[in-house]
Amino acid sequence: AFGHCRLCTTEESLSETQPLCDDEGGLMLVMDGTLDNWSALRGQLMDQGVRPRGSSDAELVLRSYQLWGEDCLDRIEGDFAIAIWDQRRRRLFCARDRSGIKVLHYHWNGRRLVFATDLHAILADPDLRPEMNEGMLAEFLSMQLVSNSETLWRDVLRLPGAHAMTVDAAGPRVSRYWRPEDIAAIRYRRDAEYVEHYRQALTRAVQAQARSHGPVGFEVSGGLDSSSLFALGDGLVRRGELCAPDIRAFTLDYPPGTPAYEVDYAREVCAHAGRGLSAVPPTIWSVERLLAEAARVAGVPNLPNGIMHLGMFADLRAAGGRVMLNGDGGDQWLDCGDSDMAESLRSGDLPALGVGLRADLAARGPWRTLYRALRHGLYPMMPDPLRRVARGLLLREEISQPFWLAPRLRDLLEERRLAQAEANARRLKGLRIGLRDRILALDGAYPAFAREVSDRMAASQGIDYRAPMFNRAYLDCVLGFPLSQMRRGEVYRHVHRQAMTGLLPERVVRRDTKAEFSVIETHYAAGLARHARRAASRHGDWFAPEGLARVVANLSADTPDPSVWSCGILTAAISCLEVSN
Secondary structure, eight states: OOOOOOOOOTTGGGGGOEEEEOSSSSEEEEEEEESSSHHHHHHHHTTTTTSSSSSSSSHHHHHHHHHHHGGGGGTEEEEEEEEEEEEETTTEEEEEEETTHHHHHOOOOOOOOOEEEEEHHHHHHHOOOOOOOOHHHHHHHHTOOOOOBBBTTTEEOOOOOOEEEEEEEEEEEEEEOOOOGGGGOOSSHHHHHHHHHHHHHHHHHHHTTTTSSSEEEOOOOOOOHHHHHHHHHHHHHHHHHHHOOOEEEEEEEEOTTTTOOOOHHHHHHHHHHTOOOOEOOOOOOHHHHHHHHHHHSSSSOOHHHHHHHHHHHHHHHHOOOOOOOTTTTHHHHHSSOOOHHHHHHHHTTTHHHHHHHHHHHHHHHHHHHHHHHIIIIGGGGGGGHHHHHHHHOOOOOOOOOOBBOOOOHHHHHHHHHHHHHHHHHOOOOOOOOHHHHHHHHHHHHHHHHHHHHHHHHHHHHHEEEEGGOHHHHHHHHHSSOOOTTTTTTTTEHHHHHHHHHTTBBBHTTTTTOOOGGGGGGTHHHHHHHHHHHHHHHHOTTOOOOOHHHHHHHHHHHHSSSSSSSSHHHHHHHHHHHHHHH
């Protein structure tokens, strides 16, 4: 049996009905999501003689499967979780988008598959007797996430992003259908060519994701990434190229003087475009409301630095909007480039190496440039045995050890981390240097968790939360570029800044600061501490008492230890306690 709860976010979805069947009744589809290549996919189908019965995204996906089978995933772009029952083959086909924006949970008991976008929908199955997954418990209690396929409940799994699953009488088979490792390198002779390519790719990503029947909201923090998307969206509106009636700008209105205050930057961005700005106070919940949400979703809910966006969603919904665009992804793809020297050396790109060295010498001087050449030029190219020796000489990085966990959970977490590190090493071996860290950022477990809970939270408010910087064509561009386009001397996001020159105020283009939102955590400190002590008394087998006391004290310390994210750890701890009951 299939069921579907509809969130209409596009003109085409207004007349859509799901579950959706083909004319013969041999295929049935349910889908959560939208297509980025709606127009192109419709054209491809019609070129093949297929006449869709309507214009909805779900109809195009169903027809694509009907025509190309499971290979349809090569042609479908966007944010989606889909399930298609193929009656003739007696097989279920499921898939999740490349970046893991839309989530799909499932449980197989050896005879029957239960699947849903929401975890609590699966746990509502009266035949399921959920038991807590201690491996994921250790990950959440430490906020050092490793797995992107498990959940807090044993045998209830997530289909990872960029994966498909077929299910028949033999059970589920999961496979990866897209690999960022296969993205081709893009090389030009001149910076101007990179800038033009980049600007076009990002503009197309905004155009693809801003398709809606109502005004599209843009988060405009005043930072470089979200402000850029808004500026490009404004240009699309002015040229009549946006598939939405208009756009609206929203920002969080923190008190002036706090590290989270960015309203002046956001106002400058909107004034540059001749548009207004809605400054919305951050949403703050009580800890009791946070626990109620944990119980509702049967897991760790969005954290305080995500909950703060809820007021913007409410204001957009009141204005008739159903789509909000955010700047997520910029930090992962653009705020990098430290290994540019190694990449230039390995690829033989001596002109790029020369440009980078000259920029470093001008910005850093000879000794710091020499350190960079050793640390980020030679070190990444060394064989593994030499890298282990050099690590002790050049690196000062330490992974925070979860001293607040009970030894049993700490050991379990370490086993999982080591296994994942070995898997990552095998996967990254031989790859382009510029792809390595960014592939881990794309497939990393914590970023996946953050995307999933953000999408769930927005959907609960009737909003589709979209991230143009995870658009497939944009990823092909930015992951194909050399790292020398990401960093020049002390300047990161080099190609992005060049592409946005003239479209944003110069002060924003040159901005090298970021807001810091720990101020929101002070509102939760007392409640988190109170409930954390309760968690320790109820589940002494989860925690080392003295260690947990240090985490609680760190939450309200005058100079907190930045390596211990007390707010996230304690939110996860009390949420796990709540759902364990």
